[in-house]
Amino acid sequence: MQIEPLKQKYAQLLRDFYAQLRAIHIDQLERKWITISLIVIGLFVGIITIDALFHGVNPPSKVETVDSASLHLNKEFAEDNLGVQVDDKGNVTVRMVAGRYSFFPKHITVPAETTLTFRWVSMDVLHGVHIPMTNMSTMIVPGYVAEITTTFPKPGEYPMLCNEYCGLGHNHMWSNISVIAKENWTAPAKSSVKGGSNNE
Amino acid sequence: MNDAAERKLALSHLWVAFIAFILACFMGEYQVLERSGLISALDSPSVYFASVSTHGVLMAFVLTTFFIMGFGYYIAATSLKQPVWNKPLAWGAFWLALFGVVLAAIPLLTGKASVLYTFYPPIVAHAAFYIGATLLVVGSWVWCVIMLVMFVQWKKAKPGQPVPLAMFATAMNALLWLWTSAGVALEVLFQLIPLSLGWIDTVDPGLARTLFAWTLHPIVYFWLIPAYTAFYVFVPKQAGGFLFSDEMARLAFIVLAVFALPIGFHHLYMDPEQAKGWKLLHGIGTFVVALPTLVTGFTVIASLEIAGRLRGGKGLFGWIGSLPWTNTMVLAVILSLLMLIFGGFGGIVNASYAMNAMIHNTAWVPGHFHLIFAGTTVIMYFAIAYYLWPMLVKKPLFSESMALVQLWTWFIGMSILTTPWHVLGLLGQPRRISSVVYNNLLTLSWKPYELMMILGGLILLGSACLFIYNLAKTQLSPASEAFDRQIEFAEPIHAVESLPEWLNDFKPWNKVIAVLMAISFGYPILQFFFMNTSGSSAWGF
Known part of the structure; x- marks a missing residue:
């Protein structure tokens, strides 16, 4: 395939477009307004992009699949493994299952001012969860693991609310989370029945 | 030109749109009342979710689609000064779409399709709901074809001449809708209908949501473009001035259509x-895509300023006072822009990537889209109806002052409803x-915010009833032979x-859209x- 003629064709096309763009009547005031608009848009986009690329401020976007129909056979999301767990390095992970009409486990206790990784899965339909006054918010789509990392700055009793229509009992789908001061929190005892190679 | 056939075609579409609208308004008021818990006897999730699903379908799909089709037929006939191409086909599309609406309404009203107007698989509704919705969309595709055929025929007959701006915008909207509806069509045809009929056992909700997101942003521009068309082609003339720039209007419509499509993942x-x-x-x-807005x-504001100064307004803001505030089109555009400013601010919050977590799926979101759709867009649908009705039925509007009260109350009601939301x-x-x-x-x-919303809804319902009453009275009033008003399109400076x-055709932009869609989806x-x-x-x- 000849690249050079194609390149020339498109360069010519762009030059014509630019020349014609210059030729149409655009008022001086309109030019100024468009420039201001572009600067404002550029500022917003710039802040968001820098935050995303350099500060890691992103929405929950880990594309990870799971079989929602057989969570009970899944090592990670079997009933005994749900809730708060601390690994050897001290990372706190919260594994939660959403199903009509509650979040399981029904109640969890987590430390404030600590990085928490939530891993949410659905066992049936589409759900969503948010904790008001925090940025813990994610959709829980069947077939996918929704992972979100956050920190709760203030201790307190917070509701966890289902925010996606999941059926006629949707109103009743909620549970509580207790955030307690870091120094008062102790890691839950490790479950004796753990998933893993020796359990298979 | 004897346009009796065109007028009948447009009126039929607009009546379907506004009957859907008034039914949905009653449901809306019931919903704010039920939700507040004020009257415990009303408490019923099954009735509520059937109602909210029907309200959404009627407002977002029926009101909009039928309004846009009726408006488009009349704009095409009047701006191109030629009859609507293939009227039997247009009537076929009308009846097909209406049949689809009735077919979808049966499961909706009997509580067999309480899946909300955004579907949400893997929850499934009765198959008739999806099939009905599909027929409505197929009817609108026929409208798109008729608009594009008329656009191309006019251009062939008058080579080199600029297509009238009103028709340019309408045809652009037809093209936009064909691209837009492809996403949801793929979801419904390959996932939802087969699943609801039991032809397939499973669907991937992730894929379904991705396809729906393809449609979900540009669909709001499909609804908005008639309002913007009125901004550009009716408002300057009604205010007593001129359109500030015809070329920029075309550019705005092009950028709107091109960039509306590849951005649905917000x-x-x-x-x-x-x-x-x-x-x-x-x-x-x-x-x-904020740029064209x-x-x-x-x-629009520059065009209004020209009109205000031509009418004798002086000083930095004096021209605002000298605008004809008692003209329904001018009043509507002022209120529409006010709501657009606040709604646009909310939209920037929603668009802001990770910040979206603060408001995602909270009451903020319906508050936002009611302000920007039911406010900014629908108030212009009212103004267009008030403007076109006397031409369509060949009788003067029953009451101009009632129309002004209706526009003000719609604005006030919408502010009281959406601020607490x-x-x-x-x-x-x-x-x-x-x-x-x-x-x-x-x-x-x-609690107090939910109570405020009941009041806002009540004012809106009253306003909506005034609107329907005024249109019906206009049409039912005795015919006056002497009355003959013609549509007036604004002249650019x-x-x-x-x-x-x-700037006069879509072929190059069609290619740009195809490339952008391939990249982003x-x-x-x-x-x-x-x-x-x-x-x-x-x-x-």
């Missing part, structure tokens, strides 16, 4: 099935709940003699066929 920011890079790309595109705001969202209230049963102190702070082809859709996904079986509600 609806999926909080979703796990798409990666952050794609979300960021769509997020940046979302900000780009900013340009439109400038052009936004606040509720910031206070963490989820959208799509039918009552508050959370045993938590936080819910106490929600600088008349356009000739335009470059890319290509891999995100294909990934579902490479990934090891496990589908979800169908669930009832």
Whole structure:
């Protein structure tokens, strides 16, 4: 395939477009307004992009699949493994299952001012969860693991609310989370029945 | 030109649109009342969710689609000064779409399709709901074809001449809708209908949501473009002035259509099935599409200023007072722009990528889209109806002052409804709940806002009834032979003699859209066929 003629064709096309763009009547005031608009848009986009690329401020976007129909056979999301767990390095992970009409486990206790990784899965339909006054918010789509990392700055009793229509009992789908001061929190005892190679 | 056939065609479409609208208004008021918990006898999730599903379908799909079709036929006939092409086909599309609406209404009203107007698989509704919705869309596709055929025929007959701006915008909307509806059509035809009929056992909700997101942003521009068309082609003339720039109007419509399409993932920011890079790309595109709206705001306000000064307004702001505030079109555009400013601010919050977490799926979101759709857009539908009705029925409007009261009350009602709705969202209230049963102190702070919303809804319902009453009385009043008003399109300050082809045709932009869509949706859709996904079986509600 000849690249050079194609390149020339498109360069010519762009030059014509630019020349014609210059030729149409655009008022001086309109030019100024468009420039201001572009600067404002550029500022917003710039802040968001820098935050995303350099500060890691992103929405929950880990594309990870799971079989929602057989969570009970899944090592990670079997009933005994749900809730708060601390690994050897001290990372706190919260594994939660959403199903009509509650979040399981029904109640969890987590430390404030600590990085928490939530891993949410659905066992049936589409759900969503948010904790008001925090940025813990994610959709829980069947077939996918929704992972979100956050920190709760203030201790307190917070509701966890289902925010996606999941059926006629949707109103009743909620549970509580207790955030307690870091120094008062102790890691839950490790479950004796753990998933893993020796359990298979 | 004897346009009796065109007028009948337009009127039939507009009546279907507005009957759907008034029915949905009653449902809306019931919903705010039920949701507040004020009357415990009303409390019923099954009735509420059937109602909210029907309200959404009627407002977002029936009101809009039929209004846009009727408006488009009349604009095409009057701006091109030629009859609508293939009227039997247009009537066929009308009856097909109406049949679809009735077919979908049966399961909706009997509680067999309480899946909300956004579908939400793997929950499934009765198949008649999806098939009915599909027929409505197929009817609108026929309208698109008729608009584009008329556009092309006119251009062939008058080579080199600029297409009238009103028709340019309408044909652009037809093209936009064909692109827009392809996403949801793929979801409905290959996932939802087969699932609801039991032809397939599972669907991937991640793929379904991605396809729906394809449609979800540009569909709001499909609804908005008639309002913008009125901004550009009716408002300057009605205000007593001139359009500030015809070329910029065309550019705004083009950028709106081109960039509306590849940005749908701002609806999926909080979703796990798409990666952050794609979300960021769509997020940046979302900000780009703010540009044509900013340009439109400038052009409309500049056109109004010209009119105000021609009418003797002096000083920096004096021209605002000298505008004809008692002209329904002018009043509507002022109120529409006010709501656009606040709604646009909310939209920028929603668009802001990770910040979306603060308001995602909270009451803020319906607050936002009611302000910007039911406010900014629908108030212009009213103004267009008030403007066109006397021409369509050949009788003067029953009451101009009632129309002005109706526009003011719609604005006031919408402000009272949507302000507390936004606040509720910031206070963490989820959208799509039918009552508050959370045993938590936080819910106490929600109460006063829910009560305010009842008042806002009541004012809106009253306003909507005035609107229907005025139109019906106009049509039913005795005919007056002498009355003959013609549609008037605004003149630009600088008349356009000739335009470059890319400002007068869609062919190059069609290619640009195809490339942008391939970039922004290509891999995100294909990934579902490479990934090891496990589908979800169908669930009832």
